[in-house]
Amino acid sequence: MFGVYGAPDVAPLIYRGLFSLQHRGQEGAGIVVSDGQFIQSVKGQGLVSDVYTEQAASLLSGRSLGIGHVRYSTTGSTRIQNVQPLVVECVDGIWAVAHNGNLVNAGELRRMYQEAGAIFQTSTDSEIMVHLLADPMYRSRPHRVARALQQLKGSFSFLVMTRDCVMAARDPLGFKPLSIGKLGTAWVFASETCALRQIGAEYVRDVDPGELVVADSAGLHSTFFSETVPPALSHCVFELVYFARPDSVVFGKNAHLVRVAYGMRLAEEQPVEADVVVAIPDSGNSAALGFARRSGIPLDYGFIRNHYVGRTFIMPDAGARERGTDLKLSTVPEVVSGKRVVVVDDSIVRGTTARRRISALREAGATEVHVRISCPPTAFPCHYGIDFPTREELVAGVKSVDDVRRVIGADSLGYLSEDGLLMPFERPSSFCTACFTGRYPVDPAGAGGKKALEARNGELLLDL
Numbered sequence: 001m002f003g004v005y006g007a008p009d010v011a012p013l014i015y016r017g018l019f020s021l022q023h024r025g026q027e028g029a030g031i032v033v034s035d036g037q038f039i040q041s042v043k044g045q046g047l048v049s050d051v052y053t054e055q056a057a058s059l060l061s062g063r064s065l066g067i068g069h070v071r072y073s074t075t076g077s078t079r080i081q082n083v084q085p086l087v088v089e090c091v092d093g094i095w096a097v098a099h100n101g102n103l104v105n106a107g108e109l110r111r112m113y114q115e116a117g118a119i120f121q122t123s124t125d126s127e128i129m130v131h132l133l134a135d136p137m138y139r140s141r142p143h144r145v146a147r148a149l150q151q152l153k154g155s156f157s158f159l160v161m162t163r164d165c166v167m168a169a170r171d172p173l174g175f176k177p178l179s180i181g182k183l184g185t186a187w188v189f190a191s192e193t194c195a196l197r198q199i200g201a202e203y204v205r206d207v208d209p210g211e212l213v214v215a216d217s218a219g220l221h222s223t224f225f226s227e228t229v230p231p232a233l234s235h236c237v238f239e240l241v242y243f244a245r246p247d248s249v250v251f252g253k254n255a256h257l258v259r260v261a262y263g264m265r266l267a268e269e270q271p272v273e274a275d276v277v278v279a280i281p282d283s284g285n286s287a288a289l290g291f292a293r294r295s296g297i298p299l300d301y302g303f304i305r306n307h308y309v310g311r312t313f314i315m316p317d318a319g320a321r322e323r324g325t326d327l328k329l330s331t332v333p334e335v336v337s338g339k340r341v342v343v344v345d346d347s348i349v350r351g352t353t354a355r356r357r358i359s360a361l362r363e364a365g366a367t368e369v370h371v372r373i374s375c376p377p378t379a380f381p382c383h384y385g386i387d388f389p390t391r392e393e394l395v396a397g398v399k400s401v402d403d404v405r406r407v408i409g410a411d412s413l414g415y416l417s418e419d420g421l422l423m424p425f426e427r428p429s430s431f432c433t434a435c436f437t438g439r440y441p442v443d444p445a446g447a448g449g450k451k452a453l454e455a456r457n458g459e460l461l462l463d464l
Helices: 010-020 054-060 106-115 127-134 144-149 193-198 238-243 255-269 285-295 318-328 352-363 401-408 418-422 452-457
Strands: 002-005 028-034 039-045 065-071 086-090 093-103 154-161 166-170 179-183 186-190 202-206 211-216 219-224 276-279 303-305 329-331 340-345 368-373 412-415
Touching: 002 010, 002 166, 010 028, 010 054, 010 065, 010 186, 010 193, 028 054, 039 054, 039 093, 065 093, 065 154, 065 166, 086 127, 093 106, 093 127, 106 127, 127 144, 127 154, 144 166, 144 211, 166 186, 179 193, 186 193, 186 211, 193 202, 238 255, 255 285, 255 368, 255 418, 276 285, 285 340, 329 352, 340 352, 352 368, 352 401, 401 412
Parallel strands: 276 340, 340 368, 368 412
Antiparallel strands: 002 065, 002 186, 028 039, 028 065, 086 093, 093 154, 154 166, 166 211, 179 186, 179 202, 211 219, 303 329
């Protein structure tokens, strides 16, 4: 997500910000802007560059506030209605909403509103926020947005916009990152700090867990909507394992340096005799650098990435992921032929991608392939905003480490320990590790994957 308040022409800034955040979602993109009176919206499926055309730039020009979003579906299928920001007209005007995270009580709230006669236009959990904002119970009372946020359970960072203000909020446990920046007299909000730097904005601070920040004509002001202070935070550690861009500062730490530290610790915990260390680019690059530094084994380019293929992990279906994987990487036989190779990657989820990459290395002449993973086994589904499948689909959810090794065809397989995962942080208890441990900080009962709402409510299929 990316939002700006108080710049003379926000659309190009939002475009550049979303372009820097493209790694967080590739299925759709949208920009909503306002001049203080009228709201304009452009959104569509595909990459930011596909949606923000010259025609869109002309339509959105000259507005002083706006928000944007790139979509990575964890709830709701891939279709145009689910692309955000969601824009709706209530009795008191137009609202736009962008959301990062996953609401575990979305199904419960959706049923409540549907039984009361409400009509939903999407199958995404984010639309729940729209109905809360329009609900007379909250609309007619002070602190309307804060009261609506109090009803939500799970992980969320929100950007909410009216015709004359931009609001930003994070859930009380702080699952997802959301930062505040300053560009001259304008206020900027971004899911990652790399997007702030892209437009020349200065990082000010993060939106605090449980905080609602409002940027309007009076400046920047905030309130806390959480009624109780949680005993501990639950920052998503997978943001630092994989999701965030390496040049971003997430939860107070630079993602690249954390991953280098993971690689160094991995070399200590899972040593191996080998001739060359090879990263799975790009997400394994930093950990591979750390592994090579600590082990003394040379680092080289055994894989070359085709940068015209996006992130395969966040592609919406298995077929797209497999096709993307085949196009994304090619081996360099001259680097690996006749050598014992250590392959460093950030994670193994389903195992199919790892098996194809190991097979490619053997075809290129590697004599041994040893796999080292810079996080613990991913054994449990995520209910807070990462599209991990059910436990039965997770290869480490149903198999031992040695069984996984056999599935992927490696000579050896070693994972980073849970202690190693939390080692870089001053407050290890502040991080959610549910996908590795099964210890869920918010009860996921009633939550589901991206097909859950369709399965319960049926799917509206429109050819748009």
